[in-house]
Amino acid sequence: MNILFVCTLNKVRSVSAERLYRRTPGIAVRSAGTSDRAAHRVTKEDMTWADKVIVFTPGHEEWLRANFEGTLPPIVDIGVPDLYAAEGPRLNAELMEALTPILGSPGK
Numbered sequence: 001m002n003i004l005f006v007c008t009l010n011k012v013r014s015v016s017a018e019r020l021y022r023r024t025p026g027i028a029v030r031s032a033g034t035s036d037r038a039a040h041r042v043t044k045e046d047m048t049w050a051d052k053v054i055v056f057t058p059g060h061e062e063w064l065r066a067n068f069e070g071t072l073p074p075i076v077d078i079g080v081p082d083l084y085a086a087e088g089p090r091l092n093a094e095l096m097e098a099l100t101p102i103l104g105s106p107g108k
Contacts, residue, residue: 004050005031005075005104006060010038012086013056017095024107034063047072054102056080076102 003021005014009032018031030049032042045066049054053075055061061075078098084091095107 001026002028002049002062004009004042004046004049005029005054006042006053006064007031007033007056008035008038008060008082011038012084013080013082013091013095015039016086016091017054017099020092020095021099021106023081024103024105027066027103027107034060034067042067044068052076054078054099056082078102 005017007014012030014031014033018029021027023027023028030046032040032046034037034042042064047064050073053064053073055064055075055077057079058077061077064075080094080098097103
C-alpha cells in the first residue's frame with residue numbers, strides 16, 4: 001500500500017510520519033506539503049501514486065480537493081496540530097496514537 005503524508009511545509013509532521021513508517025512491511029511512504037514553501041509540494045504524480053493520503057488538518061484535505069481533479073485516493077485527517085519539533089518524542093507519540101489504528105504499528 002502506498003501512503004502519502006501531507007502537511008503544510010513538509011518539514012515536521014509529514015516527514016516525521018514518513019520516517020516512522022518507512023520500514024514497515026507492505027507499506028511504501030512519501031511525504032509532501034501544500035505550501036509554495038514546502039520542502040516538496042504535492043504533485044499530481046504523488047496523488048496518482050498514493051493508495052491513501054493522510055493529512056493532519058481539514059485544511060490540507062480542502063487544499064487537495066481544490067487543487068487536484070478527478071478521483072482522488074481516500075483522504076484521512078488524523079488531526080495532529082503543528083505544535084511539535086520534528087521527530088520529537090511528543091510528536092512521535094501523537095503520530096503513533098493517530099496512525100496505529102489506520103496503518104498498524106510501524107516497522108523498526
